Amino acid sequence: xxxxxxxxxxxxxxxxxxxxxxxxxxxxxxxxxxxxxxxxxxxxxxxxxxxxxxxxxxxxxxxxxxxxxxxxxxxxxxxxxxxxxxxxxxxxxxxxxxxxxxxxxxxxxxxxx
Amino acid sequence: xxxxxxxxxxxxxxxxxxxxxxxxxxxxxxxxxxxxxxxxxxxxxxxxxxxxxxxxxxxxxxxxxxxxxxxxxxxxxxxxxxxxxxxxxxxxxxxxxxxxxxxxxxxxxxxxxx
Numbered sequence: 001x002x003x004x005x006x007x008x009x010x011x012x013x014x015x016x017x018x019x020x021x022x023x024x025x026x027x028x029x030x031x032x033x034x035x036x037x038x039x040x041x042x043x044x045x046x047x048x049x050x051x052x053x054x055x056x057x058x059x060x061x062x063x064x065x066x067x068x069x070x071x072x073x074x075x076x077x078x079x080x081x082x083x084x085x086x087x088x089x090x091x092x093x094x095x096x097x098x099x100x101x102x103x104x105x106x107x108x109x110x111x112x113x
Numbered sequence: 114x115x116x117x118x119x120x121x122x123x124x125x126x127x128x129x130x131x132x133x134x135x136x137x138x139x140x141x142x143x144x145x146x147x148x149x150x151x152x153x154x155x156x157x158x159x160x161x162x163x164x165x166x167x168x169x170x171x172x173x174x175x176x177x178x179x180x181x182x183x184x185x186x187x188x189x190x191x192x193x194x195x196x197x198x199x200x201x202x203x204x205x206x207x208x209x210x211x212x213x214x215x216x217x218x219x220x221x222x223x224x225x226x227x
Contacts, residue, residue: 044218051214
């Protein structure tokens with residue numbers, strides 16, 4: 001049973017437009033959420049995180065929104081750049097999972113110029 | 114963030130053999146983890162490597178199959194024992210320091226078992 005779900009395996013966006021990547025979770029005990037970006041043949045790179053006490057966190061072009069009642073979070077990238085093309089993983093921790101990260105399956109973002 | 118390296122970066126192994134993967138961090142860290150990413154799947158935590166004591170394994174993973182060492186605060190190894198083709202995965206170590214909530218990952222080891 002997947003506790004963290006990324007229902008869109010892929011997303012294509014034009015350069016300069018907004019990319020919105022979505023993530024849903026089922027465990028209400030999760031209290032910390034992270035987004036990682038992964039290029040081929042490299043390990044995941046931390047992008048941005050959000051604690052469950054917040055509903056928004058912004059860092060440059062990246063903004064993460066958390067809707068606890070819907071158990072949903074999203075990553076917005078504005079403006080999208082070709083270098084953003086990668087696999088994006090949503091991860092959650094907290095509750096019984098403790099510090100362990102529970103990952104979604106990832107969404108492949110392609111940004112075309 | 115810490116700089117994490119893994120050796121080897123990739124390997125092709127024969128069924129029934131074992132491979133030890135090394136993870137080295139450029140600074141002392143409290144917690145080290147080992148994950149696996151099977152083809153087309155998400156990252157799955159194998160175990161938490163505890164310095165000075167046995168690793169803590171997640172459900173579905175056992176010490177006989179994935180022995181782990183953590184001799185100090187900057188180094189850990191994961192051994193994949195008696196390998197089968199189903200063990201073909203990317204194996205990643207990650208670190209998290211006390212008081213932080215974010216894990217940082219190494220580059221991964223791509224293992225193919227024939």
